[in-house]
Ligand SMILES: Cc1cc2nc3c(=O)[nH]c(=O)nc-3n(C[C@H](O)[C@H](O)[C@H](O)COP(=O)(O)OP(=O)(O)OC[C@H]3O[C@@H](n4cnc5c(N)ncnc54)[C@H](O)[C@@H]3O)c2cc1C
């Protein structure tokens with residue numbers, strides 16, 4: 263009970279080749295790193311997303327939650343821990359997993375806010391310097407107003423210069439989504455921390471099944487644009503893009519998707535599925551939930567890329583598993599909000 267941890271001693275932490283830093287008593291590795299301005303990947307901060315995973319090279323930590331539901335057996339065997347859930351009990355040395363592009367903390371201004379639907383906006387930022395990323399990844403966005411906590415947003419395009427944009431769904435009473443889309447905040451400063459996440463294109467012989475819900479279309483569009491720009495192998499693969507939305511007024515980017523389809527080399531099918539469209543409307547497309555339209559044909563020998571609200575992703579993964587697609591062929595990014603993360 264009264265071990266080293268309870269003596270409230272400050273602990274030393276070393277991350278990769280960075281200078282040693284001192285953590286405060288009971289401070290997590292993630293919070294300590296961020297306090298010392300070390301760009302450390304994170305999203306939920308409460309053990310719900312796995313973004314902050316890192317390798318414990320030396321020392322002991324107290325873990326606040328069970329990591330086994332987020333990390334694979336292989337990762338646990340290789341000493342992976344969650345930075346946001348680990349408090350050093352001794353001097354600790356950790357290594358961040360190898361990433362394709364270095365994390366950066368970059369300042370930016372909001373240069374455009376464009377309504378895509380009644381509640382989804384495309385928010386464009388102009389950065390002080392370019393932030394290279396892999397299409398599909400996301401950044402954490404911070405603003406100077408202390409009332410507004412940092413939130414994650416996915417890159418919506420394949421921009422490679424100092425511009426980047428997000429599709430932001432405005433949540434009633436949502437602090438950050440309302441701030442980012444409020445007209446009075448145009449030209450205001452924000453700080454972006456990234457790139458982060460492991461949702462990006464993987465080579466395979468399989469066909470592609472992309473499922474997007476709401477603003478979850480952003481990283482999928484980013485991947486499709488990256489494929490067109492680089493002519494990587496993705497562009498030759500047969501692809502079905504299913505977009506789940508409530509009604510026709512929640513659909514957006516249909517024209518842009520048509521343009522992508524024209525340039526795609528494999529077969530490209532786009533299906534919008536509406537769950538709350540009035541029966542009496544002129545909608546000729548699919549109705550219900552996306553999962554109701556998954557079957558042995560569109561799931562045969564596919565690789566899945568899923569992005570959007572967590573319940574939609576959980577249901578789609580379960581259905582795909584039932585239809586014979588192993589989880590190792592399914593990549594996803596859940597747009598967790600604070601209620602789901604805690
Ligand atoms: C990896 C990752 C990437 C993400 N990318 C995007 C993106 O590209 N575009 C995007 O729009 N969002 C994205 N999100 C979600 C985003 O980070 C915020 O959670 C979201 O914008 C709400 O933040 P807020 O501060 O406006 O709302 P908050 O102030 O956090 O929430 C206000 C209230 O609304 C509830 N709430 C929050 N979100 C929802 C929701 N979706 N549905 C119902 N209730 C909700 C909260 O629990 C709370 O009660 C992503 C999340 C993750 C983890």
Ligand code: FES
Nearest residue numbers: 305307309312346
């Ligand atoms: S930031 Fe640690 S699990 Fe989400």
